[in-house]
Amino acid sequence: MGVVLPADDVLVAGLRAGDEEMFACVLNGWSGSMLRLARSFVSTAASAEEVVQDTWLAVLEGIGRFEGRSSLQTWVYRILVNIARKRGSREHRTVPWTSLAPYDGPTVDPSRFRDGDDRYPGGWRVFPEHWPNTENEVLAHEVRATVAAAIESLPVRQQVVLTLRDIDGQSAEDVCALLDISMANQRVLLHRARAAVRGRLEQYFASTAGVER
Amino acid sequence: MTCAELVELVTAFLDGALDPETEQRFVEHLAICDGCETYVEQLRQTIAEVGKVQPESLSDETRDRLLTAFRNFHV
Numbered sequence: 001m002g003v004v005l006p007a008d009d010v011l012v013a014g015l016r017a018g019d020e021e022m023f024a025c026v027l028n029g030w031s032g033s034m035l036r037l038a039r040s041f042v043s044t045a046a047s048a049e050e051v052v053q054d055t056w057l058a059v060l061e062g063i064g065r066f067e068g069r070s071s072l073q074t075w076v077y078r079i080l081v082n083i084a085r086k087r088g089s090r091e092h093r094t095v096p097w098t099s100l101a102p103y104d105g106p107t108v109d110p111s112r113f114r115d116g117d118d119r120y121p122g123g124w125r126v127f128p129e130h131w132p133n134t135e136n137e138v139l140a141h142e143v144r145a146t147v148a149a150a151i152e153s154l155p156v157r158q159q160v161v162l163t164l165r166d167i168d169g170q171s172a173e174d175v176c177a178l179l180d181i182s183m184a185n186q187r188v189l190l191h192r193a194r195a196a197v198r199g200r201l202e203q204y205f206a207s208t209a210g211v212e213r
Numbered sequence: 214m215t216c217a218e219l220v221e222l223v224t225a226f227l228d229g230a231l232d233p234e235t236e237q238r239f240v241e242h243l244a245i246c247d248g249c250e251t252y253v254e255q256l257r258q259t260i261a262e263v264g265k266v267q268p269e270s271l272s273d274e275t276r277d278r279l280l281t282a283f284r285n286f287h288v
Contacts, residue, residue: 017287018284020283032267032269035269052275053275057282060283108221108252113215121215122218123217127248131255131258134262144265151266162263166263166264167264187224187225187230190224191224194223194256194260197262198256201255202255
């Protein structure tokens with residue numbers, strides 16, 4: 001996952017003691033995800049940045065009261081969601097999380113599978129191509145750029161769930177509690193996001209096939 | 214379970230959220246289908262690659278303001 005930080009008790013002790021380096025670490029490590037999370041509640045990027053700023057200020061005020069009943073990250077993110085919700089309703093923005101009917105059409109193009117009258121209906125017409133390994137530095141760099149662009153192009157709710165689960169490494173339970181969504185909705189959003197990024201990677205590898213190898 | 218069905222269940226499978234009977238069918242299908250084995254492996258690779266991405270970051274001004282606020286908090 002993204003950034004490796006010390007254990008929570010070390011982090012909390014550091015923040016309480018005024019350890020600037022420690023604060024810079026969590027600030028750098030979490031603010032990107034926090035911006036993305038904030039952006040799903042408020043209407044502009046500038047507004048999201050202010051939400052993240054206000055969250056950190058509230059964290060500084062409140063760190064003395066942190067009891068460790070959740071992880072520090074979950075606690076910080078909850079503060080953010082509260083601030084972002086208030087701000088979002090002030091901006092009269094409809095929070096996309098409340099009325100969420102999961103769209104559950106297929107995540108893989110149905111034409112990749114055999115038809116109903118085939119001997120193996122629903123089976124792959126052609127198996128997915130194996131991907132090259134990405135230890136090569138140039139390739140690894142391009143893969144990362146492809147993935148970043150794919151994430152950017154996702155619907156915002158999918159972006160947020162993907163970021164919380166696969167970049168921050170939060171549990172499904174924590175994400176559901178934070179966003180106040182059901183487990184089923186959380187899973188649909190996460191799966192659609194992952195499948196879309198996989199699809200972009202597949203396109204990328206197909207376009208480079210024969211060039212690198 | 215068909216391949217088209219399996220590809221929709223991979224996240225639930227990885228989260229251990231399938232009911233025992235569906236999980237059994239998932240695993241049995243995977244054991245005999247190279248296409249789906251590749252698909253699941255690619256989704257795992259995708260998750261690993263997503264984990265390496267650094268999301269956007271705060272502007273330098275906001276970051277500096279917060280570092281200053283932290284410093285002032287502890288004077």
